[in-house]
Every structure is written in C-alpha cells, then in structure tokens.
Amino acid sequence: MGKLDWNIFFQDTGGGQTYLQWLMHAWGWTLAVALLALVIALAVGSLIGIFRTVPNKALSFFGEAWTELFRNIPLIVQLFIWYFVLPRIFPPLTQVPGFLLAVFGLGFFTSARIAEQVKAGIQALPKGQRYAGLAMGLTLPQTYRYVIMPMAFRIVIPPLTSESMNIIKNSSVAFAVQVSELLFFAQQAAEETSQGVVIYLVVTVLYFISAFVINRIAMFIEHKLVVPGTVGAGK
Amino acid sequence: MNAALDFSFVSWSYVSSFIVKGLIFSVELTLIAALGGIVIGTLLALMRLSGKKWFVAPAAAYVNLLRSVPLAMVILWFFLLIPLLIGRSLGAELSAIITFTVFEAAYYSEVMRAGIQSVPKGQVSAGYAVGMTYKQCMQLIVLPQAFRNMLPVLLTQTIILFQDTSLVYVIGAYDLLKGFEVSGKNFNRPAETYLLAAVVYFVICFSLSMLVRRLRAKIAIIR
Numbered sequence: 001m002g003k004l005d006w007n008i009f010f011q012d013t014g015g016g017q018t019y020l021q022w023l024m025h026a027w028g029w030t031l032a033v034a035l036l037a038l039v040i041a042l043a044v045g046s047l048i049g050i051f052r053t054v055p056n057k058a059l060s061f062f063g064e065a066w067t068e069l070f071r072n073i074p075l076i077v078q079l080f081i082w083y084f085v086l087p088r089i090f091p092p093l094t095q096v097p098g099f100l101l102a103v104f105g106l107g108f109f110t111s112a113r114i115a116e117q118v119k120a121g122i123q124a125l126p127k128g129q130r131y132a133g134l135a136m137g138l139t140l141p142q143t144y145r146y147v148i149m150p151m152a153f154r155i156v157i158p159p160l161t162s163e164s165m166n167i168i169k170n171s172s173v174a175f176a177v178q179v180s181e182l183l184f185f186a187q188q189a190a191e192e193t194s195q196g197v198v199i200y201l202v203v204t205v206l207y208f209i210s211a212f213v214i215n216r217i218a219m220f221i222e223h224k225l226v227v228p229g230t231v232g233a234g235k
Numbered sequence: 236m237n238a239a240l241d242f243s244f245v246s247w248s249y250v251s252s253f254i255v256k257g258l259i260f261s262v263e264l265t266l267i268a269a270l271g272g273i274v275i276g277t278l279l280a281l282m283r284l285s286g287k288k289w290f291v292a293p294a295a296a297y298v299n300l301l302r303s304v305p306l307a308m309v310i311l312w313f314f315l316l317i318p319l320l321i322g323r324s325l326g327a328e329l330s331a332i333i334t335f336t337v338f339e340a341a342y343y344s345e346v347m348r349a350g351i352q353s354v355p356k357g358q359v360s361a362g363y364a365v366g367m368t369y370k371q372c373m374q375l376i377v378l379p380q381a382f383r384n385m386l387p388v389l390l391t392q393t394i395i396l397f398q399d400t401s402l403v404y405v406i407g408a409y410d411l412l413k414g415f416e417v418s419g420k421n422f423n424r425p426a427e428t429y430l431l432a433a434v435v436y437f438v439i440c441f442s443l444s445m446l447v448r449r450l451r452a453k454i455a456i457i458r
Contacts, residue, residue, distance in 0.1 A: 068441060068444075069437070071440075071444075072398075072436070072437045072440035072441045072444065073398075073433050073436050073437050073440070074398040074399070074401040074402075074412070074436055075398075076401050076402060076404055076412065077401060077412060077429065077432050077433050077436055078433070080429040080432070080433075081429055081430065081433055084425050084426045084429050085426045085429055085430050088240065088426040089240075165303075168305075169303075169304070169305040169306070170305070172305035172307045172308060173305075173307060173402070175307065175405070176404060176405075183305065183307050183308060183311070183405070186308065186311060187311065187405070190311075190315070196315045197315065197316075197319075200308070200311060200312055200315065203308065204304055204308055204312075207303070207304060207305060207308065208303055208304070211303050212303075
C-alpha cells in the first residue's frame with residue numbers, strides 16, 4: 001500500500017480550484033440533492049399515502065400503482081429514465097438541468113417508501129376517530145385535515161427519521177447521471193490523484209457526518225412531536 | 236432527436252447476446268450474497284444477542300458501520316482495497332460478489348435479530364430446563380422459528396438486494412443493467428434500452444413481491 005498523501009487536498013485540480021474546494025462543492029451537491037428530494041418525497045409521499053386510505057377506488061388504485069411502480073425499479077434505472085428517456089418523450093425537459101432531474105428521481109423513488117409509512121400511520125389510528133369526524137358533519141377532506149393527519153404525521157415521524165438518513169445514502173446514486181456530488185467526486189478524484197484511500201476516507205467521513213446530523217435533527221423533531229402515551233413517549 | 240421511440244432492434248439474438256449474460260450475473264450475485272449474507276448475518280445477530288461484551292461490540296460496530304455508508308461507496312472501497320491487500324485484481328464481478336455478501340450481512344443480521352427476539356424467552360428457558368446446551372437451544376428451538384417468522388422479510392430484503400445489484404455499475408461489472416447499457420450504445424438507442432431495463436426489473440421485482448405477499452398471507456393463517 002502506497003503512502004497516504006493528505007496534501008493532495010491542497011493541490012490544484014487543473015481547473016483553478018483545489019481538491020478541497022471541489023470536495024466541499026461536492027458535499028454541497030450531496031446535501032442539496034438529498035434535502036430537495038426529501039421535500040418532494042414528503043409532499044408526494046404524504047399525498048399518495050392518503051390516497052391509499054380513502055374509500056375512492058380510483059384514487060386508492062392510483063396510490064397502489066404509484067407505490068409499486070417506484071418501489072420495484074432500481075433507483076439507478078429510475079434516474080436513467082429521468083435523464084435519458086423522459087427528455088426524449090417530453091422535449092421541453094431537455095432544458096431542465098440534470099441536477100433537478102436527479103432530485104425528482106430520488107424524490108419520487110423515496111415518495112413510495114414514505115407513502116407506505118403514511119398509510120401505516122393512518123391505519124394505526126382507531127377507526128372511531130374517522131367516523132367521529134364524519135359524524136360531526138366534517139367532509140372527508142376536512143376529517144383528514146383536522147382529525148386524521150395531525151395524529152398520523154406524529155405517528156410516522158420515527159420511520160421518517162430513518163428514511164431521511166436513507167435519502168443521504170441514496171443521493172450517492174446521482175453520480176450515474178453526472179451530478180457532481182460526493183461519490184462522483186470520490187470516483188473522479190481517486191482516478192486523477194491515485195490517492196484512492198485518502199479520498200474515499202474523507203468522502204466516507206462526510207457521508208457519516210451528513211447522516212449523523214440529519215439523524216440528530218430528525219430525532220429533535222421526533223422528540224418535540226411525540227404523541228403522549230404512545231410508543232416512544234416518556235423518554 | 237427523433238421523439239418516437241424505436242424498438243425494432245429487439246430480437247431473440249439481441250436478448251441472447253446482450254441481456255442473458257447480464258441477467259445470469261445479477262441473479263448469481265443476488266443468490267450468493269443472499270445465502271452468504273444470511274449465514275454471516277445470523278452469526279452477527281447471535282453475537283449481538285449473546286450478552287458478552289467481546290462479541291456484542293464488534294458485531295454492533297460491523298453492522299452500524301456498514302449501515303451508515305452508501306452501498307455504492309462500499310463497492311468502490313472493496314474494489315480499491317482488495318487488490319491492495321492481496322496484491323492482484325480479482326475483477327469487477329468477483330469483487331462485487333465479496334462486497335455484496337459482506338454488505339448485505341449487516342442488513343440480514345438486523346432481520347435475524349428481530350426474528351430471534353420474536354421467539355418467546357420462555358422457550359429458551361424450557362430448553363435449558365430439559366438440559367439442552369446453548370447451542371442446542373439455538374439450533375433446535377430458536378433459529379428454526381426465527382427463520383420461519385422472518386421468511387417474508389428475508390425474501391423482501393432479497394428483492395431489494397436484487398435491485399441494489401444494479402449499483403455494480405459504479406465499477407463496471409457486467410450485470411443486467413450493463414447489458415442494456417452496452418446494447419443501447421451499440422444500437423445508438425440508449426433511451427429505448429433504459430426503458431426496457433426498467434420494464435424487466437419491474438416485472439421481476441413486482442412478481443417476486445406478489446409471491447412474497449402470498450407467502451405472508453399463508454404463514455399468517457397457519458399461525
């Protein structure tokens with residue numbers, strides 16, 4: 001094994017920046033992809049999760065189909081579809097930067113998992129709450145808005161914590177569509193400098209830190225929102 | 236670029252010359268990593284539940300370390316480290332098989348841990364009471380039930396594993412996805428071949444998960 005050379009981070013990449021600067025940009029892209037995808041995944045996933053619990057047959061079928069579609073195709077293949085296939089079918093998409101396509105790809109992929117959690121959360125509530133809301137004259141959307149979702153969201157927060165860590169890990173797949181995030185940096189920089197071990201070590205540590213910080217933030221939210229008297233409360 | 240998708244290049248000889256080789260490797264990788272991962276994972280789970288510090292700590296460190304690093308990064312690590320350690324390259328395919336076995340063991344061990352914990356403690360006590368050793372208790376009472384209880388979860392994890400094998404893309408191993416990619420370059424039809432790849436992965440994974448769902452229902456009735 002060759003000597004580990006930590007100075008490579010201060011070397012110029014040939015593009016007017018040091019490897020350290022490139023690394024920091026790559027970290028920024030990783031966080032940007034992951035966090036934006038998380039926002040999309042939470043919004044879409046909640047909606048689809050709700051669809052899967054409503055009495056309307058068409059909506060619940062749509063929800064099921066959505067979940068199965070995005071759950072049964074590998075993420076990397078989904079990103080290729082966003083990047084290579086959809087712009088062919090919808091030419092305006094060629095104007096959209098690849099970074100955003102990756103965000104949507106990762107977001108929709110994760111939405112299927114979040115929909116699953118949201119559905120489970122809604123079904124965990126006693127049926128009586130739904131009936132009580134409807135009996136009081138609330139419409140179905142009002143029942144969801146004021147009775148079901150405020151409880152369901154607080155129940156599904158713990159699984160969403162682990163999902164938010166997964167999204168950091170899964171954002172690494174965006175390397176496949178040329179997003180200059182951490183894994184892409186690791187691959188390229190290792191090749192250019194032949195200091196693979198040093199580069200991989202640093203990148204792995206940054207993934208650790210990112211996942212750890214997200215986990216702490218999510219646990220803080222979890223702690224604030226826990227429903228008294230349920231599992232996880234009283235700690 | 237022409238907007239209409241053109242699948243005229245698809246034929247049996249296309250499938251046999253590009254896709255079959257990749258599919259065989261993907262399935263091989265999935266099966267070896269699943270079997271190896273379940274065996275190592277079960278050992279890790281037993282270590283973590285042994286209550287002995289010298290077993291618990293290394294097993295916990297192994298599982299937590301691998302579970303917090305992206306799989307693609309782990310694949311890169313092994314591809315870099317194996318040649319440094321043994322002095323020669325094993326090739327992308329063999330390197331992928333080793334990586335996935337080691338990596339998936341961490342995930343299977345969490346499943347097996349839950350499975351072992353799902354067996355009531357009283358049964359272990361009963362085993363000890365009739366004079367069984369720890370090994371006999373585990374082998375004859377706990378593990379058979381743990382496997383049975385966790386069978387649907389183990390199979391679901393294996394479907395996820397099959398999807399994850401597509402990440403060998405990062406080191407260029409020739410798997411199912413690579414087969415589609417190479418042929419896409421060959422015929423200059425990348426959009427069409429990626430779409431086909433999605434359809435093939437979907438059909439395989441969706442039908443397998445339907446089977447698992449059935450199995451789950453069946454097991455639920457018997458118990």
